Amino acid sequence: MKQHTDTILYLDSVSVSFDGFKAINNLSLYIEQGELRAIIGPNGAGKTTMMDIITGKTRPDTGTVLFNGDTALTELDEAAIANLGIGRKFQKPTVFEHHTVFDNLELSLKGNRTPFESLFFKLKTEQRDRIDDVLKTINLQDARNQEAGSLSHGQKQWLEIGMLLMQDPDLLLVDEPVAGMTDAETIETARLLKDISKNHSVIVVEHDMDFVKSLDCRVNVLHEGSVLAEGSLDLVQSNPEVIEVYLGR
Template structure:
């Protein structure tokens, strides 16, 4: 692993602590009137989305519906042309940089796992846990008992306890996905954005991933973007359907599946 790679991972540690997350209204994420255009194409069009504290939300929609752009806005990668984005009652996401948003408590897992293949599972989690420690302290300093306990707890949660000394590069595709989820968990985010977590997984891995994501909701909010409708049915509590950058439908999986507009633009494909 290069120093540059580690430095990027730890860059969030250079910022002062964010204000405390205010969940007094039970809403962890507010997106209101969000519009984003790229060369005349409207990727998001007056998008309104509200995620409750502790909920598991599934986001579906055809290609080009705006799912990735929505996550880019939440994490600070893309700035909207109009609209507002709030994390709880007091944290204005549009006023923060990407590292500051990560430090505030929003984690994102991309579709392709981005683990450090030449380091062990434990070391990957140690690097993710690093926080404000310098690169050299991460590599050479001893962890505190509480930090070791935190990593062990996450290893148990993601099902990799028996692989703590395994090089990440030798894990199966599904195990790498779970490791990356674990790398988010050690940072104790309040909102997790998970992009197509079961793409390329075996049926057994898919089932285990469903159980893992369901178990994570409650202490934190989990937003899952996914194309696999069977998987969505297995975990869905509330489903939001995006189409042409806006919310087309929202509700239970049964309500969404039976919505004629959804059948026409997505499920009927």
């Protein structure tokens, strides 16, 4: 077993089943501090379920999930895990449609999340500046006061990534960030994620092989709830088992 103190995320023999169906089957996965990692796999391979387990939405039947080497995530709920420093972007872009782009980011600001604190909250100048920085990063300065519901699909994806950045998490989980994006948007998103991965650990789940290639990072192939192959994209793509899974059946 690998030394797990320098891992940001450590999953060891995790299993979960729903009504007898093993969605995750003895999955082990280690992500190092500051790493950018891509996870690919056919539909039903368990990618989203894995994210659910890490973020506390689903509790595994067996196995260990450690964050930053020593914090067990399996006992915590979503809010606690988010406040520990794990951000998650959903597959379908999910933003607060009736709030402005600015308010969406403001609500994602790192900080106290209790109702009482929220009731008397006043935005500080440096927090406003931080929001403006992120607006620039995700290229939505012009949409600042626009309702998020009126954004295009790609812009919503970026806004959601921006919301993760506001949380300033140690680990970002990004589920299919380029689904439904134009080619130009995809290229822009790859640049954005690579940029983010300079100061954060990032896990990207994606189907789009060109996009994964452009991320130029280590790749895990998930199949039937466990890791089938790990390595560079070229390596896993030439793996006969992987080819079988993707092309066979």
